[in-house]
Amino acid sequence: MRIMIVGAGIGGTILANRLARLLAPELQRGEVDVVVLSASPRHLYQPGLLHLALGQTTVDALYRDQRTLLDPRIALLIDEVVAFAPDSKQVRGASGNAYSYDWLVIATGSRVTPEEVPGLAENAHGFYTEAAALRLAQALQAFDGGRVVVTTGVPHKCPMAPLELTFLLQDLFVRRGIAPRVDLLYTYPIGRLHSIEAVAEWARIEFARRGVRSATYFNIASVDGATRTVHSEEGLSVDYDLLIAIPPHRGAEAIERSGLGPRGWVPTHRRLLSMQGRDDVFVLGDTTNLPVSKAGSTARFQAEVIAANLASRVRGGGDTHGYDGKVLCFIETSRDRATYAAFNYAEPPRPHAPSRAMHMAKTFYHRLYWSSLRGFP
Ligand SMILES: Cc1cc2nc3c(=O)[nH]c(=O)nc-3n(C[C@H](O)[C@H](O)[C@H](O)COP(=O)(O)OP(=O)(O)OC[C@H]3O[C@@H](n4cnc5c(N)ncnc54)[C@H](O)[C@@H]3O)c2cc1C
Incomplete structure (x- = not known):
């Protein structure tokens, strides 16, 4: 067999x-x-x-x-x-x-398919492939101020990645002393900041506290590299100096x-x-x-x-186990703070205020990645 x-x-x-x-x-x-x-x-x-x-x-x-x-x-x-x-x-x-x-x-x-959105592959940065992440690292090093637009296609893997990226960028700009010269705009395809309602509400409060702007109902329609403008299917157009996209995915x-x-x-x-x-x-x-x-x-x-x-x-038996929709995601909110969301088909998550302890838990969890693949712990 x-x-x-x-x-x-x-x-x-x-x-x-x-x-x-x-x-x-x-x-x-x-x-x-x-x-x-x-x-x-x-x-x-x-x-x-x-x-x-x-x-x-x-x-x-x-x-x-x-x-x-x-x-x-x-x-x-x-x-x-x-x-x-x-x-x-x-x-x-x-x-x-x-x-x-x-x-x-x-x-x-799953695989990213930026080519599905006209202009996206040519003009947007990303971090879902090694090559894209390396290019973005260079662009961020050279970046000295202006408007940064974070935009997300659906569906995509890692549900927390758009929020994490936005929080970590804001943290980076503060640490580099350029935050006053940066206009950070987060866009999301539906009418709130995240697909999970409790996470969206938590993020709304965090964004307000940090001065991060957002635009909802923003589905990327096209990107015009000549004018540095990203257009949404809903008819909104936004200018950018640095565009970072999580492209749509396919299997x-x-x-x-x-x-x-x-x-x-x-x-x-x-x-x-x-x-x-x-x-x-x-x-x-x-x-x-x-x-x-x-x-x-x-x-x-x-x-x-x-x-x-x-x-x-x-062994000739039947199915003994069932999947209950369980997911556990950490959310990094700065270089030294994080929170998490745990949920399943029936129970929505309840994210807590970010803490240093949760950041340490996430760091520890990630360090264990290779051994956890082998089954330890
Ligand atoms: C930037 C980023 C950050 C993320 N952060 C987190 C996080 O913090 N927490 C979290 O839980 N998840 C995170 N994720 C998501 C997570 O990595 C994926 O959801 C997870 O890897 C999916 O596991 P998988 O086994 O389904 O597929 P994958 O791990 O992607 O593995 C797919 C495998 O299939 C192989 N393959 C593909 N096509 C073929 C083919 N035709 N023939 C043979 N082999 C093939 C590939 O080579 C690969 O080995 C993140 C993802 C990204 C990109």
């Missing part, structure tokens, strides 16, 4: 290592094998991209060799999946190889190409995390179409559910 996990990001890696422990006897006896198939031999610590853009870390600190993060009992193959064929229980790689499985887990994450191209889900989001059972209409395919992390935040913590909690249910199935 083969369990194939496509994608070795946070979700795929945690799931594989958990399966290695849960299925130790079956792996030992050769009754099951767990194969991770991933496009990249390197693992990127994505939250670090924000700190790379702010000049607080280096590129080398963000990467590890994927093989070193996986239990030795897990096979790792490097190949980009170009097609999923669930009816024949196969996936096809860019190498031309076809891979068969008994159970498949799709954990291919993996192979998912769209294979017709598994519009825009690459796979229709997913909200509790069992199986692909709708298929009992042998699970969906993990960013690539689900569930109404939960696309975040590393989401992928982590979902991996625990899928691992338990797959282990049970290998």
Whole structure:
């Protein structure tokens, strides 16, 4: 029996290592094998991209060799999946190889698609890829005042990133002594500052306290680099000196190409995390179409559910666990303060006032990233 996990990001890696422990006897006896198939031999610590853009870390600190993060009992193959064929229980790689499985887990994450908005890729800075974060770091170093516009496309991963970026920019400008010369404007696509109401209300008070301006109902329509103007679908036009965008996202191209889900989001059972209409395919992390935040913590909690249910199935049992929509996100509000939001399908978050203690908790949590992929703690 083969369990194939496509994608070795946070979700795929945690799931594989958990399966290695849960299925130790079956792996030992050769009754099951767990194969991770991933496009990249390197693992990127994505939250670090924000700190790379702010000049607080280096590129080398963000990467590890994927093989070193996986239990030795897990096979790792490097190949980009170009097609999923669930009816024949196969996936096809860019190498031309076809891979068969008994159970498949799709954990291919999400990708930014700035090209969907005219002018965005050419004129906006960002921090969702290594190259964009490095360019933004340079631009911020050279920046000496003017209007900074932070704008967000939907859906996007890391629900707190637009707020965190805005808070950390404001903190940076204060520390550099240029805050009086900076007009910081945060825009958001819906009628409040965040998709989660409690977070939006908390952010409204924080913005007022810090003098950060905002514009809601702002869906980016286009960017004109010649006049340095960003236009919204709602008809608002804003001039900028520095534009920083979180572009809209889509799921993996192979998912769209294979017709598994519009825009690459796979229709997913909200509790069992199986692909709708298929009992042998699970969906993990960013690539689900569930109404939960696309975040590393989401992928982590979902991996625990899928691992338990797959282990049970290998032994001939039924599904024993269900995902309750749990998400935990820290929110950095300055270089030395943070808060957090914890929520699930039923319970909204209640963010508290930022504190140094929470900043230390976040720093500690992030330092543990690599060992937590292996299952510790
Ligand atoms: C700047 C930034 C800051 C963030 N901060 C936080 C934070 O503070 N807290 C938090 O919880 N989350 C944060 N996130 C979000 C978090 O990183 C993602 O939500 C999380 O990584 C999703 O996990 P995943 O396993 O679904 O996908 P990913 O971790 O993105 O992994 C996808 C994997 O699939 C592979 N892959 C993709 N396509 C294919 C293919 N066709 N064939 C084979 N392999 C493929 C990739 O190589 C990769 O290994 C942040 C993200 C960014 C960009």
